[in-house]
Amino acid sequence: MKIVFFSTQPYDKTFFTQFNTENYDLVFLETSLDDQTVELAAGAVAVCAFVNDKISAPVFEKLAGLNIKIVALRCAGFNNVDLEAAKSNGIRVCRVPAYSPEAVAEHAVAMLLTLNRKTHKAYNRVREQNFSLHGLLGYNIHGKTIGVIGTGNIGKAFAKIMLGFGCRVLAFDVIANKDLEAIGVEYHPLMEVLKADIVSLHCPLNEQTKHLMNETTFAMMKKGAVLINTSRGGLIDTKTVIKALKTGQIGALGIDVYEQEEKLFFRDLSEDIIQDDTIQRLMSFPNVLITAHQAFFTDEALTQIANITFTNISQLIKTNNISPQAALLV
Numbered sequence: 001m002k003i004v005f006f007s008t009q010p011y012d013k014t015f016f017t018q019f020n021t022e023n024y025d026l027v028f029l030e031t032s033l034d035d036q037t038v039e040l041a042a043g044a045v046a047v048c049a050f051v052n053d054k055i056s057a058p059v060f061e062k063l064a065g066l067n068i069k070i071v072a073l074r075c076a077g078f079n080n081v082d083l084e085a086a087k088s089n090g091i092r093v094c095r096v097p098a099y100s101p102e103a104v105a106e107h108a109v110a111m112l113l114t115l116n117r118k119t120h121k122a123y124n125r126v127r128e129q130n131f132s133l134h135g136l137l138g139y140n141i142h143g144k145t146i147g148v149i150g151t152g153n154i155g156k157a158f159a160k161i162m163l164g165f166g167c168r169v170l171a172f173d174v175i176a177n178k179d180l181e182a183i184g185v186e187y188h189p190l191m192e193v194l195k196a197d198i199v200s201l202h203c204p205l206n207e208q209t210k211h212l213m214n215e216t217t218f219a220m221m222k223k224g225a226v227l228i229n230t231s232r233g234g235l236i237d238t239k240t241v242i243k244a245l246k247t248g249q250i251g252a253l254g255i256d257v258y259e260q261e262e263k264l265f266f267r268d269l270s271e272d273i274i275q276d277d278t279i280q281r282l283m284s285f286p287n288v289l290i291t292a293h294q295a296f297f298t299d300e301a302l303t304q305i306a307n308i309t310f311t312n313i314s315q316l317i318k319t320n321n322i323s324p325q326a327a328l329l330v
């Protein structure tokens with residue numbers, strides 16, 4: 001039985017080949033999945049897609065035409081999938097809901113510490129025998145107030161780390177997590193949480209959260225606050241965050257995700273002329289740190305992603321169902 005993987009990198013091949021205990025015929029394609037490339041999946045029992053594949057209604061219609069009944073996402077987020085179209089075409093869609101929340105939470109902390117203590121600058125300076133501390137002044141994270149928006153798997157892991165740092169942790173979510181409350185996390189309305197010294201985004205991208213961070217919400221933030229986004233680029237109105245950085249309303253920005261990332265991330269464009277002026281402007285700020293959607297990228301996470309994706313596909317083939325249900329979207 002053949003599984004066709006879209007948007008693959010060499011590490012996908014390494015991990016999925018290693019954990020292919022059911023001996024599926026694995027086909028790894030570099031191209032992303034869209035209505036132009038979907039036919040490459042002909043003959044497969046399932047397709048496996050990633051964060052920037054656009055799995056739209058035309059893609060589902062063509063998949064149904066190819067008699068492919070399973071789309072397995074090898075990620076947690078699913079804002080790029082037309083679930084209604086999946087349903088109407090009788091296609092099951094599954095994901096990996098919690099492969100390693102700590103991987104993403106730890107990356108958010110890494111971004112925060114880098115921006116605050118400027119270790120990226122220190123590294124380069126010392127290599128050039130510049131041992132001056134000028135411009136490297138940071139502050140203690142201990143004692144600061146952290147705002148966590150979205151306290152699911154990743155937000156919860158992030159909140160726990162920040163409690164360990166000795167921070168006051170404020171949270172906003174549509175559902176409060178009782179376990180977090182029990183260890184000291186305080187739930188408040190969004191506008192209160194936005195007043196924190198450091199705000200980290202961990203909610204999904206959907207119609208309610210698109211451009212959650214906009215002119216109005218930036219104005220609610222404490223002047224000079226740090227904003228971290230390891231969730232999805234569309235949570236931040238990028239053009240407006242540039243204005244907020246220019247006025248100093250945002251003191252530092254760490255993003256692992258970017259609104260227009262599908263044209264840039266996961267590729268080596270070092271010899272190209274980048275046409276996206278917005279990311280070029282962001283990259284020009286000394287207080288902006290950008291990583292290219294790497295928060296998930298740990299050995300433990302990739303192991304889990306491969307194992308859970310195979311389990312999802314095998315269960316769907318055998319029983320047309322999945323346990324736990326959180327993995328099944330349609």
Ligand code: NAD
Nearest residue numbers: 076077150151152153154173174202203204230231295296
């Ligand atoms: P999750 O489903 O466990 O948690 C999401 C939380 O957000 C839930 O508690 C939910 O109630 C809350 N939420 C939903 N709508 C909200 C709203 N309007 N306001 C506030 N909170 C809201 O998901 P997760 O595993 O914690 O992942 C969170 C997001 O992180 C994913 O949606 C994905 O986009 C992103 N992610 C990024 C990477 C990466 O490598 N950068 C890796 C994995 C996941």
